[in-house]
Amino acid sequence: EAGVAQSPRYKIIEKRQSVAFWCNPISGHATLYWYQQILGQGPKLLIQFQNNGVVDDSQLPKDRFSAERLKGVDSTLKIQPAKLEDSAVYLCASSLQPTGLVTGELFFGEGSRLTVL
Amino acid sequence: TQLLEQSPQFLSIQEGENLTVYCNSSSVFSSLQWYRQEPGEGPVLLVTVVTGGEVKKLKRLTFQFGDARKDSSLHITAAQPGDTGLYLCAGVEAAGNKLTFGGGTRVLVKP
Numbered sequence: 001e002a003g004v005a006q007s008p009r010y011k012i013i014e015k016r017q018s019v020a021f022w023c024n025p026i027s028g029h030a031t032l033y034w035y036q037q038i039l040g041q042g043p044k045l046l047i048q049f050q051n052n053g054v055v056d057d058s059q060l061p062k063d064r065f066s067a068e069r070l071k072g073v074d075s076t077l078k079i080q081p082a083k084l085e086d087s088a089v090y091l092c093a094s095s096l097q098p099t100g101l102v103t104g105e106l107f108f109g110e111g112s113r114l115t116v117l
Numbered sequence: 118t119q120l121l122e123q124s125p126q127f128l129s130i131q132e133g134e135n136l137t138v139y140c141n142s143s144s145v146f147s148s149l150q151w152y153r154q155e156p157g158e159g160p161v162l163l164v165t166v167v168t169g170g171e172v173k174k175l176k177r178l179t180f181q182f183g184d185a186r187k188d189s190s191l192h193i194t195a196a197q198p199g200d201t202g203l204y205l206c207a208g209v210e211a212a213g214n215k216l217t218f219g220g221g222t223r224v225l226v227k228p
Contacts, residue, residue, distance in 0.1 A: 004159070033216075035218075040221075041220055041221065042119075042121075042123075042205050042207075042218035042219050042220045042221045043160070043205070043218045044218070045215060045216070045217070048215070055214070056214070056215055091159050091160075093159070104165075105150075105162045105165070106160075106162065106216065108158075108159025108160050108161070109159050110157065110158055110159055111157075111158075111159055
């Protein structure tokens with residue numbers, strides 16, 4: 001079974017530029033998550049989708065971050081304009097059911113490492 | 118202040134030694150998970166605990182969920198270099214629906 005696919009693996013941009021990350025979850029997984037992991041810290045949830053609807057985006061900096069999950073399958077996360085503090089690994093994860101109902105396993109991709117200069 | 122506090126932040130031990138990692142909170146959790154993350158990869162689930170006082174064993178790893186469901190521990194017996202990684206606890210609050218991660222404990226097992 002194919003895992004969660006993310007691209008690009010690495011991206012270096014200058015501040016104020018824009019960047020987009022793509023995620024394809026495991027087939028059949030209705031719930032998709034984007035986490036931000038700053039070096040030396042645990043992952044922080046940015047946004048959670050259930051199919052193509054947003055369940056939680058309370059920690060998404062909406063002035064610069066946006067995410068969409070058209071057709072309830074793959075998803076993109078965009079940052080525009082980027083700031084130095086956005087340097088982090090952006091992890092995409094998927095699960096069969098959303099957390100809160102049954103705490104099932106989250107399957108993570110390898111992440112996209114962003115460096116903002 | 119993080120919802121889930123992990124300690125220690127970093128642990129370096131020799132192969133064959135035992136270690137314990139702690140995950141604490143003032144909140145009650147309906148469930149708690151432990152993940153391990155290796156460099157350049159995403160976290161991988163080790164275990165889920167849901168009942169207060171529950172103890173689960175996975176080979177040399179023993180996981181315990183506190184009676185009050187506010188804390189958890191991970192104990193590794195006779196650690197091996199392959200146990201090296203970032204150990205993350207993550208929980209869903211009893212009144213919530215979001216999985217929140219702790220800050221992680223970085224474990225280094227030297228041969």
